[in-house]
Amino acid sequence: MRRAIFVTLSAVALLATARVETQTARPAWAWKPAIAGATDGQVHILPVRGRISMLAGAGGNITISSGSDGVMVVDTGSTATVEKVLAAIKTIAPRGVIRYVVNTSERDQFVGGNxxxxxxxxxIRFRVATDPRVSDALTKDRASIISFVSIFERMSAPTGQVSKHPEDAWPDDTYSSAQKKLYFNDEPVLIMHVPANTDGNSLVHFRLDDVVSAGDLIDMTSFPYIDVKAGGSINQVVAGLNRLLDITVPDTKSELGTLVIPGHGRLLDQSDVAYYREMVGIIRDRIQDGIKRGRTLAQIKAEKPTLDYDPRFGHTDGAWQVTMRRKGLILIASLAVLAGAGRAFAHHSFTAAYESGKRAEIEGVVKEFVWRNPHSFVRIEVMKDGTPEIWNLEWGSSTQLSAAKYPVTRTTLKFGDRIIATGEPGRDAEAHRIRIFSIKRPVDGWEWQGVVE
Known part of the structure; x- marks a missing residue:
């Protein structure tokens, strides 16, 4: 038997060698793998592991957990495919009742079926909805929709505005801490807040089956989608991918192990996530390098920082195009924004990241002062009940600070300085951040006040 296998492998090797020798032309790109996608208009079911299945073809990928407690649906696809999604869920769990929906993002292709x-x-309620002791009970029979609080805020629309989503599509069970824990279908489910494409992304880790639903954080069919107005940034995407790598564990020869269901495309493992993280980081660093060298937007475009990844992740239409245009928008400019490119390229929404109208005061010792465009940052160590905490204080751009009434330079704050800062607290209390409105150094009386955008 072994000899037969050896002979077969030898024959395959000879055929492969012969093919190389007779090849007369090399393709324009040496490596461009064909990534199969569900583009036939149907919703396809992929059993992943244990209780977990993946639905492809519904817009964004959908994760299904089915078991004795019922069904949990992570993301719901587009509005157009919702009936097919419900049929697929019924195929997976004919008698299963949908108990929870989790939204990892608020994009239409992830919440359209909410x-x-x-x-x-x-x-399953502890009391009926009409019980007078329960003020926040659901008023109708439905599954609970879980999301990070900022997703609810944007889906429900600010006061005085009309939401594009019906009220029954809004999350009704939000969290604002670092994570939310459930025990469902006989396994722990950890819903983690990981800001990335927006300030509201979540990762969902099914711990016994060891499957992570990553949503919009990773898309092996495209460059990342990043919504700056919703608090997203390319640096957060890199940090989010690093977090995903931290909770995934490879099996033999770095294959399989923890499985990752991305927002779009095929099922992944840790090595796929590492490849995607390197791509995003490399493109970010190339753009930042161009800015440091004083390149203009046109010059950065001409350098084609995505060139070697275009065959793999670029498109001729849709959100990312090889020509780097989308409805007249220069996408490389967007990347420059997300890489922290400079004041000419704008910045994220403070309203999305901070509690407007609220004030917080914090005192600590400077560990790092980053004086740059589009925002400067002061990293301080704060003692809380004898335990050190690291806080990030967001400030204006170096251009704004140097031109202010009380100019600030890169040497104004030094390592070890004790400062007191006042400003708007971050929406996520666990993030430990403040947008600076005033800052002072008691030892010499230096202080600064102002509002910079």
Whole structure:
């Protein structure tokens, strides 16, 4: 038997060698793998591991956990595919009741089916909705929709504005801490806040089955989608991918192990995540390098910082195009924004990241002062009940600070300086950050006040 296998392998090796010798032309790109996608208009079911299945072809990928407690749906796809998604769920769990929906992002291709899928389910309540002791009970039978609080804020629209989403599609069970824990279908489910494409991304880790639903954080069919107005940034995407690498564990020869369901594309393992992280980081660093060298936007475009990744992640239409244009938008400019490119390239929304109108005061010792465009940062160590905490204080750009009434330079604050800062606290208390409105150094009386955008 071994000899037969050896002979077969030898024959394959000879054929492969012969093919190389007779090849007369090399393709324009040496490596451009064909990534199969569900583009036939149907929703396809992929059993992943244990209780977990993946639905592809519904817009964004959908993760399904089915078991004795019922069904948990992570992301709900587009509005157009919701009936097919419900049919697929019924195929996976014919008698299963949808108990929870988790939104990892608020993009339409991830929340489009929220309303119908939630209304098709039923949450197990401790008391009936009409019980006068329960002020926040659901008023109708439906599955509970879980998300980070900023997703709810944007889906429900600010006061005085009209939401594009029906109220039944809004999350009704939000969290604002670092994570939310559930025990569902006989396994721990950890829902983690990981700011990336927006300030509201979540990762969902099914710990016994060892499957992570990553949502918009990773898309092996495209360059990353990043919404600056919603608090997203390319640096957060890199940090989010590093977090994903931290919780994934490879099996033999770096294959399999923890499985990752991305927002789009095929099922992944840790090595795939590492490859994607390197791509995003390399492109970010190239753009930042161009800015440090004083290159203009046109010059950075001409240098084609995505060139070697275009065959793999670029498109001729849609959100990312090889020509770097989308409805007239220069996408490389967007990347420059996300890489922290400079004041000419704008910045993220403070409203999305900080509690407007609120004030917080913090005192600590300077560990790092980053004086740069589009925002400067002061990293300080704060003692809380005898335990040190690191806080990040966001300031204006170096251009703004140097031109202010009380000029600030890169040497104004030094390592070891004790300072007191006042400003708007971050929406996520666990993030330990403040947008600076005033700052003072008691030892010599130096202080600064102002509002910079």
């Amino acid at each position: 309303e119908k899928i939630a209304l098709a389910g039923n949450t």
